[in-house]
Amino acid sequence: MDTMTRLDGATEPREAGRRAGDRPARRFRLRAWATIAAFLLPALVLFCLLVVAPILLALYASLFKWNGFGVLPTDFIGLDNFTRLFEDEIFLGDLWRGLLLIVLSVGVQLPLALGIALLLNQPMRGRAVYRLLFFAPYVVSEVIAAVLFTMVFSPEQGLANRILTAIGLEGLTSTWLADPSTVMYTLFIVMTWKYFGFYMIIFLAGRQAIPSEVTEAAAIDGANTWQIFRHVTLPLLGPTIRIGVFLSVIGTIQLFDLVWVLTGGGPIHTSETLAVTMFQYGFARYQVGYASAISVVMFIISLVFALGYQRWVMRRDIEGAITGMKDHR
Amino acid sequence: MSLGRRSAALFAVAALLLSGCGGGGDGGGDGGGNQAGGAETTTIEWWHIQNIEPMLPVWDAMAREYEKAHPNVKINITPIENEAFKAKLTTVTQSGEAPDLFQTWGGGVLDQQVQAGLVKDLTADVAAWPSPLLPLAVQPYQIGGKTYGVPYDIGMVGFWYNKALFAKAGIDEPPATWAEFLDDVKALKDAGITPIALAGNAKWPGHYYWAYLAMRVGGLEALKQAAETKSFENPDFVAAGQQLKQLVDLQPFQTGFLGAAYETPDGQAAAVGNGKAAMELMGQWAPTVQRDAAKDLGDDLGFFPFPAVEGGKGTATEAFGGGGGFAVGADAPPATVDFLKYITSVENQRRSVETGAFLPVVQGAEDAIKDARAKVVAENLAGATGFQLYLDQAYPPAVGQQVNDSVAELIAGSKTAEQVTADITQTAKSE
Numbered sequence: 185m186d187t188m189t190r191l192d193g194a195t196e197p198r199e200a201g202r203r204a205g206d207r208p209a210r211r212f213r214l215r216a217w218a219t220i221a222a223f224l225l226p227a228l229v230l231f232c233l234l235v236v237a238p239i240l241l242a243l244y245a246s247l248f249k250w251n252g253f254g255v256l257p258t259d260f261i262g263l264d265n266f267t268r269l270f271e272d273e274i275f276l277g278d279l280w281r282g283l284l285l286i287v288l289s290v291g292v293q294l295p296l297a298l299g300i301a302l303l304l305n306q307p308m309r310g311r312a313v314y315r316l317l318f319f320a321p322y323v324v325s326e327v328i329a330a331v332l333f334t335m336v337f338s339p340e341q342g343l344a345n346r347i348l349t350a351i352g353l354e355g356l357t358s359t360w361l362a363d364p365s366t367v368m369y370t371l372f373i374v375m376t377w378k379y380f381g382f383y384m385i386i387f388l389a390g391r392q393a394i395p396s397e398v399t400e401a402a403a404i405d406g407a408n409t410w411q412i413f414r415h416v417t418l419p420l421l422g423p424t425i426r427i428g429v430f431l432s433v434i435g436t437i438q439l440f441d442l443v444w445v446l447t448g449g450g451p452i453h454t455s456e457t458l459a460v461t462m463f464q465y466g467f468a469r470y471q472v473g474y475a476s477a478i479s480v481v482m483f484i485i486s487l488v489f490a491l492g493y494q495r496w497v498m499r500r501d502i503e504g505a506i507t508g509m510k511d512h513r
Numbered sequence: 514m515s516l517g518r519r520s521a522a523l524f525a526v527a528a529l530l531l532s533g534c535g536g537g538g539d540g541g542g543d544g545g546g547n548q549a550g551g552a553e554t555t556t557i558e559w560w561h562i563q564n565i566e567p568m569l570p571v572w573d574a575m576a577r578e579y580e581k582a583h584p585n586v587k588i589n590i591t592p593i594e595n596e597a598f599k600a601k602l603t604t605v606t607q608s609g610e611a612p613d614l615f616q617t618w619g620g621g622v623l624d625q626q627v628q629a630g631l632v633k634d635l636t637a638d639v640a641a642w643p644s645p646l647l648p649l650a651v652q653p654y655q656i657g658g659k660t661y662g663v664p665y666d667i668g669m670v671g672f673w674y675n676k677a678l679f680a681k682a683g684i685d686e687p688p689a690t691w692a693e694f695l696d697d698v699k700a701l702k703d704a705g706i707t708p709i710a711l712a713g714n715a716k717w718p719g720h721y722y723w724a725y726l727a728m729r730v731g732g733l734e735a736l737k738q739a740a741e742t743k744s745f746e747n748p749d750f751v752a753a754g755q756q757l758k759q760l761v762d763l764q765p766f767q768t769g770f771l772g773a774a775y776e777t778p779d780g781q782a783a784a785v786g787n788g789k790a791a792m793e794l795m796g797q798w799a800p801t802v803q804r805d806a807a808k809d810l811g812d813d814l815g816f817f818p819f820p821a822v823e824g825g826k827g828t829a830t831e832a833f834g835g836g837g838g839f840a841v842g843a844d845a846p847p848a849t850v851d852f853l854k855y856i857t858s859v860e861n862q863r864r865s866v867e868t869g870a871f872l873p874v875v876q877g878a879e880d881a882i883k884d885a886r887a888k889v890v891a892e893n894l895a896g897a898t899g900f901q902l903y904l905d906q907a908y909p910p911a912v913g914q915q916v917n918d919s920v921a922e923l924i925a926g927s928k929t930a931e932q933v934t935a936d937i938t939q940t941a942k943s944e
Binding site: 251252253254255334335338339340341342359360361362363364367447448450451452453464466467468469470471472 | 599600603606607608609622625626628629630631713714716767768769770771772773774777778779789909910911914915918921922925927
């Protein structure tokens with residue numbers, strides 16, 4: 185939103201007043217607008233068709249009781265689907281589980297990724313190999329990763345339990361994904377394995393953008409390693425960390441494929457996410473109206489978070505970008 | 514003016530893109546009656562779920578033979594995996610279209626498709642066919658006295674058990690009553706054998722237990738009535754849930770069964786195939802899947818029908834199961850029904866049955882069954898005094914899924930028998 189108002193600065197009153205009588209400039213401006221419109225149109229049409237229209241359609245369908253057959257729904261029920269959501273144990277559970285995963289991701293996965301990124305920034309033998317190895321899981325498709333881990337965590341023949349038994353830790357063996365009380369943590373282990381490499385790479389990139397003069401200067405001033413990290417590296421990594429948190433939270437809200445293949449949301453809904461519940465209602469129960477309501481709530485949660493986060497947390501980072509654009513115009 | 518030319522070109526590109534999208538959109542469903550020059554060619558879009566051996570090549574061959582005999586007919590086959598098919602069909606039917614010939618299991622989903630005007634009424638066509646279909650097999654596809662689908666396979670659910678493990682636990686013959694069954698489970702446990710394999714995560718295998726117990730305790734009529742009145746608040750269904758709870762309390766299932774799938778290498782079928790568990794409650798396909806997921810138990814694998822419950826209204830000869838069938842899209846070309854007739858003929862039924870994948874749905878194809886275990890199922894089915902379609906197919910999809918979900922919760926110990934009937938009723942009422 186900010187970008188839009190700033191980009192069409194010409195319509196702002198103070199500038200408009202100054203240029204009111206300036207005819208050639210106005211014609212030029214008009215022609216420029218025509219060019220912009222012509223260039224934007226194809227993308228805009230596709231965007232409307234593929235992004236805006238489905239959102240509006242989902243919004244519309246969420247107000248109906250609809251089994252998905254026929255072209256458009258007819259049985260209008262107002263906001264009943266939404267009131268039903270807040271009595272739905274599974275949906276409310278989804279919110280809690282989503283929150284748990286977000287807290288774990290931001291509290292455990294990202295610090296882990298940051299730690300490894302800083303370690304891999306140190307000069308050491310085989311650094312490139314380590315970087316590659318840690319990043320590799322992110323390249324693997326979600327489905328392959330999930331199938332792999334259903335085997336690793338298989339209660340009887342799984343690698344995890346066998347290794348624990350072999351090193352004398354029988355007490356730690358578990359039924360992992362098959363137990364309602366451990367399934368979320370097991371899921372989180374898989375998520376961490378799958379995604380921490382991505383955050384590691386962006387943190388590493390952020391760390392390498394920090395000039396070594398800064399840390400050297402701090403060292404000369406007598407700062408110890410912790411102080412350098414706490415007062416120099418960490419603040420300078422701020423923008424990278426903030427975008428990392430943002431991607432992590434949005435990704436967790438929309439988590440589907442990993443869970444779907446790993447557990448299907450089970451046992452007894454204890455690992456369901458919003459997206460899995462939506463799929464279950466839409467494609468297994470044929471309650472497309474209700475499923476649309478879930479998707480609308482997902483959309484609203486993501487949107488509110490994204491806008492709020494950009495407004496309050498990433499404000500400085502984004503302002504920098506826009507100021508830069510203004511200068512280039 | 515250069516700008517004008519540029520934007521004109523852009524508009525042209527945009528228009529092309531748009532028309533491209535539009536053209537792609539309606540290519541999926543219709544396919545009927547393309548008029549090419551003088552000769553009329555009819556294309557039949559056929560979606561089936563036999564995406565693997567042995568039936569994939571057999572159906573392919575039948576389609577090619579039909580094309581040869583009818584040069585003006587072209588059959589486009591799309592084989593899709595079971596679960597993917599359901600999702601794909603849902604997406605297509607949302608546009609108000611359906612393939613010309615497509616997989617159906619009858620019951621509640623077919624009913625919804627009928628109400629949406631997506632499928633053709635086949636009553637008159639089927640009545641005129643030379644090979645009579647078994648009434649039991651057609652039943653799931655009849656809605657309001659009309660036939661909307663034609664079966665190609667029929668089967669029933671029962672206990673598949675490992676005779677060697679039963680002997681090891683000192684059990685001489687399969688149980689005839691639920692009380693005997695529970696005793697056998699205890700005997701197996703005492704002998705250090707996992708009595709039952711269950712795919713807890715798949716949910717549908719668990720619903721077989723509740724459904725059969727509901728049939729045995731409350732009778733077929735009670736299940737039918739529940740669907741009509743949309744109320745499952747029947748003391749008999751609660752009793753059925755409690756009987757199931759008794760079984761669950763014996764902890765008869767394999768380690769980690771709540772997370773187990775059905776056909777994976779560490780799933781339900783493999784546990785029985787590997788001889789790790791003594792039995793499973795499963796449909797006629799169980800031996801095939803055991804062989805694929807683990808190994809074939811051979812003559813050690815036996816079959817017994819679900820035991821009777823003492824004092825219940827149902828009998829042990831009432832069968833629970835289902836099959837596969839085909840529905841014809843409302844706008845399908847007439848050749849579709851003729852082709853369906855062709856693949857359902859006695860000769861072609863025999864070819865399908867000989868692969869061991871299906872049990873016959875037309876009279877006169879029974880002797881094509883080669884496998885001894887398939888014969889046992891067919892005999893039980895032939896002697897059945899009543900038939901109940903899988904509950905997750907018979908009822909509207911939401912109710913069917915609720916049955917699966919609630920029974921899974923009962924088995925996991927998080928819901929009581931009373932809560933199960935209350936939850937199913939609540940979903941049924943909201944449909």
